[in-house]
Amino acid sequence: MNKSRVFEELLKVQKEYLNLLKHIESNKEIISSLSIIDNVLIFWRANQKFIEYILSEYFKSEETSVFTAIRKINLIDNEQIPFLLLNKFHIYDDRIPTYLDLQSDLSNDKFSTKFHNDILELINDNIQILERYFGSIILIPISFMEKIESEDREIVDSIFFGLFSSEYNSFEEYRDDNASIDDIRKHLDDGVESHIIFSVDENPKDDFIQRFRAYTNSTELPLKELKSDSEKFSFIIMGYLIQAYNCLNIMLHHKFVPYIRNRTSLNYTLIMISGLNDDGRTKAQGMINKMLVYYLIHNSIDKSRVGESTEKVFLESGVNKEVEKTIFDELCTHNHDFMKIEFQLIVEIINRNLKRIEY
Amino acid sequence: MKNSTLSEHKIIKGVFKTKISELLGSKIDFQNWAYERMPEYSWLGLIMSRYGRDEGFKRTYQIVSELSKADYKVKSLRLSDFLALSSEVQKSIFEIISKHICPDALSPLTTIIDSLLSNDFCIAFLPGNVNLEVRIDRMSDLIRIMGDGSSEFATDIRFIVIYYHALTNKIKFTDIMSEKMFDYPNLKPNNPIMVLYGSMIRSLELTVLNGENKENSFDYLELFWERMFRMTNCELMQLRFEENVIDYSVQLAAIKSELNSYKIIIDQSYPFDEKKIVSLGIALFSYKRVCEIVECHLETTIAGRSVLRGIIDSLFMLKYLVLKEGEVPDIWRKYQLHGIGKYKLISEKYIEIQGDKPKTHVPYEYLDILVNEFRDKEFVDMETGFFDNLGPRKLAELVDEKDLYNFFYDYDSSYEHALWGAIRESSFLKCTNPSHLFHYVPDIDNQQKLQSVLPDAFLVMDKIIIALRSVFETREAVQK
Numbered sequence: 001m002n003k004s005r006v007f008e009e010l011l012k013v014q015k016e017y018l019n020l021l022k023h024i025e026s027n028k029e030i031i032s033s034l035s036i037i038d039n040v041l042i043f044w045r046a047n048q049k050f051i052e053y054i055l056s057e058y059f060k061s062e063e064t065s066v067f068t069a070i071r072k073i074n075l076i077d078n079e080q081i082p083f084l085l086l087n088k089f090h091i092y093d094d095r096i097p098t099y100l101d102l103q104s105d106l107s108n109d110k111f112s113t114k115f116h117n118d119i120l121e122l123i124n125d126n127i128q129i130l131e132r133y134f135g136s137i138i139l140i141p142i143s144f145m146e147k148i149e150s151e152d153r154e155i156v157d158s159i160f161f162g163l164f165s166s167e168y169n170s171f172e173e174y175r176d177d178n179a180s181i182d183d184i185r186k187h188l189d190d191g192v193e194s195h196i197i198f199s200v201d202e203n204p205k206d207d208f209i210q211r212f213r214a215y216t217n218s219t220e221l222p223l224k225e226l227k228s229d230s231e232k233f234s235f236i237i238m239g240y241l242i243q244a245y246n247c248l249n250i251m252l253h254h255k256f257v258p259y260i261r262n263r264t265s266l267n268y269t270l271i272m273i274s275g276l277n278d279d280g281r282t283k284a285q286g287m288i289n290k291m292l293v294y295y296l297i298h299n300s301i302d303k304s305r306v307g308e309s310t311e312k313v314f315l316e317s318g319v320n321k322e323v324e325k326t327i328f329d330e331l332c333t334h335n336h337d338f339m340k341i342e343f344q345l346i347v348e349i350i351n352r353n354l355k356r357i358e359y
Numbered sequence: 360m361k362n363s364t365l366s367e368h369k370i371i372k373g374v375f376k377t378k379i380s381e382l383l384g385s386k387i388d389f390q391n392w393a394y395e396r397m398p399e400y401s402w403l404g405l406i407m408s409r410y411g412r413d414e415g416f417k418r419t420y421q422i423v424s425e426l427s428k429a430d431y432k433v434k435s436l437r438l439s440d441f442l443a444l445s446s447e448v449q450k451s452i453f454e455i456i457s458k459h460i461c462p463d464a465l466s467p468l469t470t471i472i473d474s475l476l477s478n479d480f481c482i483a484f485l486p487g488n489v490n491l492e493v494r495i496d497r498m499s500d501l502i503r504i505m506g507d508g509s510s511e512f513a514t515d516i517r518f519i520v521i522y523y524h525a526l527t528n529k530i531k532f533t534d535i536m537s538e539k540m541f542d543y544p545n546l547k548p549n550n551p552i553m554v555l556y557g558s559m560i561r562s563l564e565l566t567v568l569n570g571e572n573k574e575n576s577f578d579y580l581e582l583f584w585e586r587m588f589r590m591t592n593c594e595l596m597q598l599r600f601e602e603n604v605i606d607y608s609v610q611l612a613a614i615k616s617e618l619n620s621y622k623i624i625i626d627q628s629y630p631f632d633e634k635k636i637v638s639l640g641i642a643l644f645s646y647k648r649v650c651e652i653v654e655c656h657l658e659t660t661i662a663g664r665s666v667l668r669g670i671i672d673s674l675f676m677l678k679y680l681v682l683k684e685g686e687v688p689d690i691w692r693k694y695q696l697h698g699i700g701k702y703k704l705i706s707e708k709y710i711e712i713q714g715d716k717p718k719t720h721v722p723y724e725y726l727d728i729l730v731n732e733f734r735d736k737e738f739v740d741m742e743t744g745f746f747d748n749l750g751p752r753k754l755a756e757l758v759d760e761k762d763l764y765n766f767f768y769d770y771d772s773s774y775e776h777a778l779w780g781a782i783r784e785s786s787f788l789k790c791t792n793p794s795h796l797f798h799y800v801p802d803i804d805n806q807q808k809l810q811s812v813l814p815d816a817f818l819v820m821d822k823i824i825i826a827l828r829s830v831f832e833t834r835e836a837v838q839k
């Protein structure tokens with residue numbers, strides 16, 4: 001492959017995308033949400049064959065991180081910096097096309113305004129990433145392209161039903177059996193309750209039902225529109241599971257490392273991973289290790305101190321790569337499966353080595 | 360359409376060029392219905408395909424007459440002309456259209472006309488339920504039915520185009536025939552007069568076309584075809600030939616056995632007979648090449664064609680040498696000297712190189728040894744041309760193998776010399792997707808196999824054996 005020529009072509013796509021986003025941004029008053037999603041969708045559809053090639057041939061499997069499993073990136077908090085510091089290639093999962101699934105609710109006025117604003121926010125993030133990190137962070141709607149097909153959906157459903165001690169074969173059965181959150185708690189399989197996280201902000205020490213209420217009361221539409229506890233519960237957990245399934249897909253299909261930054265996403269991705277058979281586990285081992293370490297680094301690194309300028313220094317000097325390698329080498333002396341290493345030890349090793357970056 | 364015959368070809372600078380290829384000579388060709396006007400009038404096509412002929416005509420009639428009466432002047436029914444107008448006017452045009460059709464009918468076009476191109480179009484025709492694949496499929500179906508400009512479907516649309524020009528007084532009809540033509544939409548498809556009107560409509564539409572300004576077209580057409588190309592898949596057509604099931608091993612063994620008998624005869628009675636040695640050499644060279652085709656499975660490959668051409672060269676040469684012998688008795692020697700002279704040229708050039716010598720597949724030192732086999736090396740001339748200055752065409756004529764030259768050799772030469780015909784045939788596939796404008800697809804995965812050369816290779820080989828037999832024929836009666 002003529003790598004540099006292919007990359008040039010990829011940059012052309014990025015530039016065209018930036019132009020489209022800027023056009024939308026400057027005409028946001030007149031272009032409907034539907035049109036925006038459609039334009040983005042058509043853009044990616046028209047570039048699909050090339051992007052598929054890029055994903056399978058250009059990016060080197062484990063050397064590629066995908067910033068995913070998030071609603072939006074926190075640019076003010078410099079979240080992109082640890083992402084950029086670690087690993088070699090960086091893909092940012094463009095979420096706009098996935099909003100297509102939500103458009104059926106557009107008849108609701110309140111929802112449609114929020115929807116429009118959400119999309120414009122995503123457009124803005126995309127523009128900023130493209131402008132500030134052009135060529136370093138590549139925007140690709142990777143989870144959209146890995147469309148969850150009906151058979152995938154069945155797998156996710158069965159994982160959801162698997163959380164319960166009773167056997168459910170459909171959501172009707174699940175709903176019939178669980179009128180309230182108390183019922184749900186009663187029917188969850190042994191030990192599952194502690195693995196259910198509703199939000200990043202919740203207090204893990206709080207009671208299960210308390211956490212559930214706190215979350216359902218705090219969140220926006222369309223969750224609030226749902227009537228029963230069982231509907232709300234499955235809506236929240238299925239959302240997380242689908243997201244986690246996407247991460248698993250990215251690992252197994254492309255052999256990329258999902259870059260996960262929050263506890264909830266990691267939690268459900270680990271639930272998914274625990275469902276892998278030995279073969280799948282072996283195949284994904286390298287990615288799982290990196291995913292874990294990146295998650296921990298992301299949450300240990302003092303992003304405010306790794307400012308824009310130091311980031312450039314590190315990228316150019318390659319110091320970050322060195323630090324990354326030391327961390328992995330050291331962890332490997334303990335166990336090749338990082339999930340088997342004492343959590344505290346990993347954090348300690350990471351923190352010790354990170355001191356070299358954070359100054 | 361009737362296929363053009365060879366006599367209809369105009370000879371331009373020595374190459375055959377059909378009338379059609381003249382027409383399609385350049386991509387942006389405003390005479391080309393499929394490439395240029397179909398995308399422009401695709402909106403009419405979508406309406407006609409959605410509502411069918413009768414209902415479609417009724418609705419487009421209403422739209423077109425309202426458009427013709429509008430204060431703002433809509434100069435044509437071309438989409439690109441609509442899109443060049445101000446947002447206000449566009450809104451009003453799309454409103455008129457939407458009034459007479461279900462907006463979803465034009466939704467497939469939103470895959471091309473996005474809000475960058477015309478937000479007003481999107482507002483008017485983007486469906487509430489965005490199913491992109493369905494829209495792409497409908498667009499590509501339309502291209503399939505509308506692409507043939509002489510089809511009934513396309514003729515209906517061309518009729519609407521001239522009707523609009525008549526309404527806006529861009530064209531005037533004087534003769535009765537033309538006026539009668541306006542009955543066209545009311546004719547039932549199997550009415551014989553349809554054929555006559557059809558061709559009149561098409562030629563009239565071409566006249567209208569000549570007077571049109573197409574400046575808005577370029578960008579729109581580029582976008583249209585780029586989008587359709589990228590959003591649909593290639594439909595590859597590759598030629599499949601019957602697989603060769605004949606087992607040639609018996610024939611090959613027979614040839615080997617015959618060649619071996621000549622080797623024994625030479626050893627026995629003619630160890631220094633140049634004529635016999637050279638002719639056996641030529642035959643053996645060809646035999647080895649046929650073996651290569653069989654053993655390396657080259658029969659359906661490009662290499663197979665080069666090999667066949669080489670075998671034909673051998674036949675021409677062997678027959679020529681036999682023919683010429685009476686006139687030039689030392690022709691066998693001359694032939695060797697000519698060939699060795701070529702090697703000498705190469706090895707001398709190599710010897711002249713100062714410093715590092717190139718490492719290639721050519722064994723230069725060995726070539727020099729071969730040249731030195733001729734005691735009178737200094738007398739070997741360095742050769743550059745054909746033997747006896749005879750090219751293959753002349754040779755074929757002399758040895759009475761003109762057919763072989765015309766029907767095999769010329770074709771195989773295209774392969775040998777990397778001429779485009781051979782490249783097109785062997786290394787590209789044809790895409791039959793009309794949304795892709797029938798482009799060529801590089802055959803990266805090496806799917807296209809060629810017709811087997813083996814039967815022809817054996818045919819030529821047989822001729823070589825016959826020629827060789829004549830060399831070994833003897834008139835001496837063997838006496839007891």
Ligand SMILES: [Zn+2]
Binds near residue numbers: 593
């Ligand atoms: Zn094609």
